[in-house]
Amino acid sequence: MTGQTTPILEVDDISLRFGGVRALSNVSFNVNKGELFSIIGPNGAGKTSLLNCVSGRYSPQEGSIKFKGQEVTKMTPNHRAELGMGRTFQNLALFAHMSVLDNIMVGRHHLMKNNFLSGGIYWFGGAQKEELIHRREAEDIIDFLEISHIRKSVAGTLSYGLRKRVELARAVALRPDLILLDEPMAGMNLEEKEDMARYIVDLNEEWGMTVIMIEHDMGVVMDISERVMVLDFGKNIAEGLPHEIMSNDYVKRAYLGEEDDADENASDEVA
Numbered sequence: 517m518t519g520q521t522t523p524i525l526e527v528d529d530i531s532l533r534f535g536g537v538r539a540l541s542n543v544s545f546n547v548n549k550g551e552l553f554s555i556i557g558p559n560g561a562g563k564t565s566l567l568n569c570v571s572g573r574y575s576p577q578e579g580s581i582k583f584k585g586q587e588v589t590k591m592t593p594n595h596r597a598e599l600g601m602g603r604t605f606q607n608l609a610l611f612a613h614m615s616v617l618d619n620i621m622v623g624r625h626h627l628m629k630n631n632f633l634s635g636g637i638y639w640f641g642g643a644q645k646e647e648l649i650h651r652r653e654a655e656d657i658i659d660f661l662e663i664s665h666i667r668k669s670v671a672g673t674l675s676y677g678l679r680k681r682v683e684l685a686r687a688v689a690l691r692p693d694l695i696l697l698d699e700p701m702a703g704m705n706l707e708e709k710e711d712m713a714r715y716i717v718d719l720n721e722e723w724g725m726t727v728i729m730i731e732h733d734m735g736v737v738m739d740i741s742e743r744v745m746v747l748d749f750g751k752n753i754a755e756g757l758p759h760e761i762m763s764n765d766y767v768k769r770a771y772l773g774e775e776d777d778a779d780e781n782a783s784d785e786v787a
């Protein structure tokens with residue numbers, strides 16, 4: 517999908533410190549509406565910190581973040597979610613004791629006028645009808661991510677790969693305009709990675725979601741991303757098309773090691 521030039525996210529000169537540790541230093545970048553944008557970099561480079569600043573979990577000491585043209589730097593994560601920002605986490609954050617379907621319904625909670633968890637008043641008024649509509653939407657997502665066979669399973673009993681897929685389903689359930697994915701393929705086998713890559717591309721191309729993805733698997737990143745940004749020691753050291761990133765000398769030295777043949781590196785898992 518060709519990115520249009522309208523930025524959906526504008527990150528301007530943000531810096532984040534934890535005591536004496538500078539996790540991010542003057543990082544700026546834009547993500548265009550409809551793009552599939554990846555962030556790579558070695559362990560500890562600041563990738564998750566950056567995603568946490570975008571989603572509102574962390575608050576940068578300097579700089580500004582705009583989402584859909586609106587200043588969100590001081591906004592709570594919930595408020596950003598209401599504006600259309602969804603995310604998954606590096607470490608799974610599912611409700612382990614709940615079914616797959618219920619985990620996905622929790623993801624739709626922001627969109628429901630009558631909170632699905634709100635007990636007593638739940639069956640009165642329009643709540644029952646509203647829940648049916650939301651269940652139908654949840655079932656669409658279940659079909660799309662091919663998890664119908666486990667829809668009633670308790671999330672905590674599933675394999676790691678399936679739990680990652682359910683977590684994606686829950687983030688998708690919010691129907692975000694921008695979805696932030698933190699290492700969606702970590703810990704997966706090759707087949708699971710291929711499936712996940714396909715879902716992410718479909719979300720981007722068919723569902724029209726703008727995607728920002730942190731991922732260590734360089735093969736997948738270079739294969740499916742429209743643009744890639746490289747973080748190193750909290751700084752944005754390169755940004756460009758996948759082939760530009762692969763041939764950038766600084767990137768090769770700082771991130772990919774001293775190998776000369778960038779194509780060979782493309783299939784390696786880095787970091």
Ligand SMILES: Nc1ncnc2c1ncn2[C@@H]1O[C@H](COP(=O)(O)OP(=O)(O)OP(=O)(O)O)[C@@H](O)[C@H]1O
Pocket residue numbers: 534537538539557558559560561562563564565566606
């Ligand atoms: N909550 C925190 N408190 C203190 N230091 C933190 C916190 N979160 C991140 N850091 C520090 O900020 C730096 C960047 O960490 P971050 O997790 O963002 O890197 P990363 O690129 O996502 O790494 P990885 O690939 O290992 O997930 C590291 O030095 C880390 O120790």
